[in-house]
Amino acid sequence: MYKIKLAIRYFFRRRISYLALGAVALCVFIVVVVMTVMTGLVGDFKKKNHSFTGDCVVGTESLVGFVYYEDFVKILGATDFVEAVSPVINSFALANSEGAEGSVGLEIIGIDPVLHSRATGFAETLHYHGDDAAIAFQPDYDSNLAGCVVGVELWLNRNSKGEYFYDSSPVEAAISVTCFPLTAKGALAKAGTDVVNTKTFYLSDFSESGLARVDSSVMYLPFEDAQVLCGMGGPARRVSRLHIKFRPGVALEEGCQKVRELWAEFSDKTSSEQYAGLLAGVSVQSWKEHRREFIAAMEKEQTMMTAMFGLVGLTTVFVVFVVFYMIVSHKTKDIGTLKSVGASNCDVMGVFLGFAVLLGAVGSAVGAAAGLVFLRNINSIEGWLFERFGFQLWDRTIYAIGEIPHRMEPAMVLVVAGCAILSCVAGAALPSIRAAKARCVESLQVSQI
Amino acid sequence: MLKLFLWLRYLGKRRVVLLSVAAVGLSCALLIVVVSLFNGFIGAFEQSAVDAIGDVVLSPGRKFEHYDELIEQLEELGVVEAATATLSAQGLLHLDKGDVRAVEIWGIEVQKRGKVTAFEQSLLNEKKTPTSISSEKGIESYIGVGVLARPDEKTDEYDFNAVREEIGQEVVLTTGSTTLATGGSVAGGQGEKREFRRTTMRLVIADAIFTGVYYLDNRVVYVPIERLRESIYPKSGPIAGQIQIKLRKGCDMEVALAAIRGVWGVFASERLGWEPYQIQSAMIESASQLQSRYVVEIRKQMGVLLLIFGVVSMSAVLLIFCIFYMIVETRRKDISIVKSCGASSVSVAAVFLGFGAVVGVAGAAIGTGLGYIVTRNINAVEHSIGKLLGLKLWKASVYMFSRIPDTVDWAGAVPIVIAAIVAAAAGALIPAIIAARTRPVDILRYE
Numbered sequence: 001m002y003k004i005k006l007a008i009r010y011f012f013r014r015r016i017s018y019l020a021l022g023a024v025a026l027c028v029f030i031v032v033v034v035m036t037v038m039t040g041l042v043g044d045f046k047k048k049n050h051s052f053t054g055d056c057v058v059g060t061e062s063l064v065g066f067v068y069y070e071d072f073v074k075i076l077g078a079t080d081f082v083e084a085v086s087p088v089i090n091s092f093a094l095a096n097s098e099g100a101e102g103s104v105g106l107e108i109i110g111i112d113p114v115l116h117s118r119a120t121g122f123a124e125t126l127h128y129h130g131d132d133a134a135i136a137f138q139p140d141y142d143s144n145l146a147g148c149v150v151g152v153e154l155w156l157n158r159n160s161k162g163e164y165f166y167d168s169s170p171v172e173a174a175i176s177v178t179c180f181p182l183t184a185k186g187a188l189a190k191a192g193t194d195v196v197n198t199k200t201f202y203l204s205d206f207s208e209s210g211l212a213r214v215d216s217s218v219m220y221l222p223f224e225d226a227q228v229l230c231g232m233g234g235p236a237r238r239v240s241r242l243h244i245k246f247r248p249g250v251a252l253e254e255g256c257q258k259v260r261e262l263w264a265e266f267s268d269k270t271s272s273e274q275y276a277g278l279l280a281g282v283s284v285q286s287w288k289e290h291r292r293e294f295i296a297a298m299e300k301e302q303t304m305m306t307a308m309f310g311l312v313g314l315t316t317v318f319v320v321f322v323v324f325y326m327i328v329s330h331k332t333k334d335i336g337t338l339k340s341v342g343a344s345n346c347d348v349m350g351v352f353l354g355f356a357v358l359l360g361a362v363g364s365a366v367g368a369a370a371g372l373v374f375l376r377n378i379n380s381i382e383g384w385l386f387e388r389f390g391f392q393l394w395d396r397t398i399y400a401i402g403e404i405p406h407r408m409e410p411a412m413v414l415v416v417a418g419c420a421i422l423s424c425v426a427g428a429a430l431p432s433i434r435a436a437k438a439r440c441v442e443s444l445q446v447s448q449i
Numbered sequence: 450m451l452k453l454f455l456w457l458r459y460l461g462k463r464r465v466v467l468l469s470v471a472a473v474g475l476s477c478a479l480l481i482v483v484v485s486l487f488n489g490f491i492g493a494f495e496q497s498a499v500d501a502i503g504d505v506v507l508s509p510g511r512k513f514e515h516y517d518e519l520i521e522q523l524e525e526l527g528v529v530e531a532a533t534a535t536l537s538a539q540g541l542l543h544l545d546k547g548d549v550r551a552v553e554i555w556g557i558e559v560q561k562r563g564k565v566t567a568f569e570q571s572l573l574n575e576k577k578t579p580t581s582i583s584s585e586k587g588i589e590s591y592i593g594v595g596v597l598a599r600p601d602e603k604t605d606e607y608d609f610n611a612v613r614e615e616i617g618q619e620v621v622l623t624t625g626s627t628t629l630a631t632g633g634s635v636a637g638g639q640g641e642k643r644e645f646r647r648t649t650m651r652l653v654i655a656d657a658i659f660t661g662v663y664y665l666d667n668r669v670v671y672v673p674i675e676r677l678r679e680s681i682y683p684k685s686g687p688i689a690g691q692i693q694i695k696l697r698k699g700c701d702m703e704v705a706l707a708a709i710r711g712v713w714g715v716f717a718s719e720r721l722g723w724e725p726y727q728i729q730s731a732m733i734e735s736a737s738q739l740q741s742r743y744v745v746e747i748r749k750q751m752g753v754l755l756l757i758f759g760v761v762s763m764s765a766v767l768l769i770f771c772i773f774y775m776i777v778e779t780r781r782k783d784i785s786i787v788k789s790c791g792a793s794s795v796s797v798a799a800v801f802l803g804f805g806a807v808v809g810v811a812g813a814a815i816g817t818g819l820g821y822i823v824t825r826n827i828n829a830v831e832h833s834i835g836k837l838l839g840l841k842l843w844k845a846s847v848y849m850f851s852r853i854p855d856t857v858d859w860a861g862a863v864p865i866v867i868a869a870i871v872a873a874a875a876g877a878l879i880p881a882i883i884a885a886r887t888r889p890v891d892i893l894r895y896e
Contacts, residue, residue, distance in 0.1 A: 020771075319767050
């Protein structure tokens with residue numbers, strides 16, 4: 001009990017300890033704010049990637065695609081863990097909108113909007129037909145025309161709040177799409193005559209996935225049209241990928257593993273078929289593996305930032321060390337008295353380490369509370385800075401970022417607080433050992449008093 | 450002399466002071482590395498634009514004819530060293546079975562481009578002006594190394610030997626252009642009915658291009674401007690979409706831009722017969738002006754990061770305060786003796802303030818050294834971390850360049866060093882005042 005009492009007493013009586021408290025609180029505040037913003041950005045980015053991809057992807061990077069996908073879709077549909085499967089055509093095309101002088105190279109994704117909305121979050125990205133994805137490819141101005149959904153960044157600009165300038169309905173626009181049709185062997189189809197396929201589509205909706213690279217380079221086309229344009233139709237019909245969504249409760253890795261097993265079995269069974277060679281390059285990936293090229297970069301930045309904070313946080317350990325060194329130097333009489341009434345070395349050490357824990361806990365609480373207040377107001381502070389001084393943390397006309405993430409993750413705060421307490425204990429360790437080693441006979445001799 | 454003696458004595462005897470030196474050094478090193486990396490990145494960003502498109506770009510927003518005459522007139526200006534025309538289009542490149550890439554096609558004047566940009570230096574095989582090859586197989590082309598090969602997943606490096614094997618191979622490029630449905634000139638005008646006409650070009654790879662800039666290496670295919678024009682605008686005479694200009698060394702950018710605008714105005718009006726609004730809508734900007742919007746954002750991010758680390762570095766000031774307070778507390782007898790020998794309060798305060806500054810200077814020197822070593826070896830550090838953890842931290846696909854900028858920004862480091870010394874002295878201020886207020890009579894009396 002006396003250990004707690006002494007720790008509390010030192011904490012309130014020794015004003016120098018407020019400095020250590022300030023250093024800990026400052027560090028915790030900065031780390032909590034930066035980590036919340038970064039974790040929020042990374043989490044949001046992952047969520048959008050998950051929504052864009054679905055849970056699992058069976059596919060190939062080759063633009064030739066793979067065959068016999070319909071049989072595998074049936075196999076997946078018969079299982080109890082798959083909720084939806086969406087076959088997808090993925091290729092490149094040249095797009096030219098009516099009246100424009102040049103053409104734009106972009107990525108085309110051929111989908112069945114209903115199936116794709118079941119397997120991924122496609123419907124939620126649509127601006128005009130979000131509540132009924134079935135009519136995503138039906139232009140409002142003429143439902144008989146072949147429609148296309150365009151990545152919003154290809155067509156519209158953002159304002160300073162990051163919002164797009166949408167019209168009340170999609171503008172009437174014809175876009176001619178030109179593709180390379182490839183044979184099942186990967187050669188150019190129609191070689192020697194005309195190696196490209198062209199078809200005109202009409203703008204029916206915009207897709208706003210929140211992923212800058214997707215929204216600025218992707219155009220969605222009806223599945224059958226895309227299949228013909230890319231030369232994937234005919235007797236050996238091909239697709240680029242199958243996007244799969246698992247039933248609720250199915251763990252990601254467990255589901256992916258089951259799909260891998262099913263795919264291995266399916267490839268074995270079809271190994272003697274004419275186009276079985278195309279199945280060799282097909283892989284089964286979870287959404288995280290499929291989008292790792294993009295996600296990993298952000299995660300690495302977060303890790304690097306954490307490492308840099310760890311480095312700077314060392315200074316706080318130094319501050320705690322110096323403060324405890326001073327306190328121990330000033331409290332030789334107390335230490336001597338404690339030892340003379342029977343306190344062991346460990347007890348004395350316990351007093352100072354307890355004090356360090358208290359300091360770390362209170363410093364973390366103060367820092368986290370200040371961080372919470374700051375984060376709650378971070379967007380209004382940024383809004384005020386923008387109104388008054390034209391300053392934005394991120395220019396929303398350039399970056400696809402909405403509001404600054406401000407939701408504190410309790411687990412993250414606990415980890416940061418834990419690290420802060422450990423840093424205080426580390427800083428106080430040497431002075432505590434010095435206190436524990438003090439001999440009462442030396443501390444209490446008249447010359448010392 | 451007394452002050453110097455005391456500083457050295459405290460530095461040698463009070464080893465705890467070394468902690469504050471270490472803290473100042475650590476913070477200083479971190480800030481110098483951050484400022485060097487960001488400014489290096491900005492420098493590389495701006496230089497990449499100059500290397501790719503020259504010092505100034507004249508972009509009228511529509512294709513125009515008689516560009517050779519405009520170039521001649523520009524080169525007669527004292528401020529212009531050379532100018533070259535380009536014509537761009539988008540296309541799909543069929544490299545091999547199942548391997549199709551979306552690319553940007555730049556029609557260039559092959560012989561002249563090296564005088565305006567760093568085109569020659571970026572050629573993989575020929576580091577000199579390429580001699581125009583006339584191949585029956587197809588049109589000579591220079592293709593970005595990233596279009597021909599993918600970098601290694603772990604090292605992010607290209608297999609240049611494999612890329613060299615691609616040289617001489619034939620590839621097929623599909624592109625197109627809009628043409629007027631009925632009559633009119635290619636330059637066109639508002640309200641004219643246009644339609645898209647696709648074209649297929651058979652190319653032979655003359656060389657590969659490696660600039661170290663991700664976008665250029667992964668997206669661009671260079672072909673002779675005339676061959677591109679013949680393919681996509683067969684009915685038109687020589688046309689260009691852009692003029693890229695290299696300025697003479699040491700000339701003033703604003704003067705040069707004004708002179709170029711003048712030449713363009715006269716040319717567009719007299720030779721092309723354009724209306725004043727069409728002439729004025731032409732964009733004539735320096736390469737750095739073209740990048741300025743993004744540079745501002747990068748600078749802003751650097752400012753925010755420096756602010757965050759600067760605030761965290763305030764802990765070092767607290768540390769110095771604690772240490773100096775401890776020294777003053779334990780050295781009251783010394784202070785009293787010095788004062789009793791006639792030293793004024795100001796002199797005593799100066800001892801501690803000066804000592805604070807010495808700590809700042811020592812910390813800043815160590816920090817600058819550490820910052821220099823880390824920045825200069827940042828690629829090796831990144832490589833070692835990558836080897837250790839099995840991951841690549843710096844990827845050209847994410848950060849635009851294949852190498853991390855490793856030049857120390859001394860101009861950016863100077864304010865950091867000064868701030869470190871001032872902060873260290875500020876940390877020592879209150880203990881110095883306490884020391885100055887010490888009354889010898891209170892401390893030295895014997896009771």
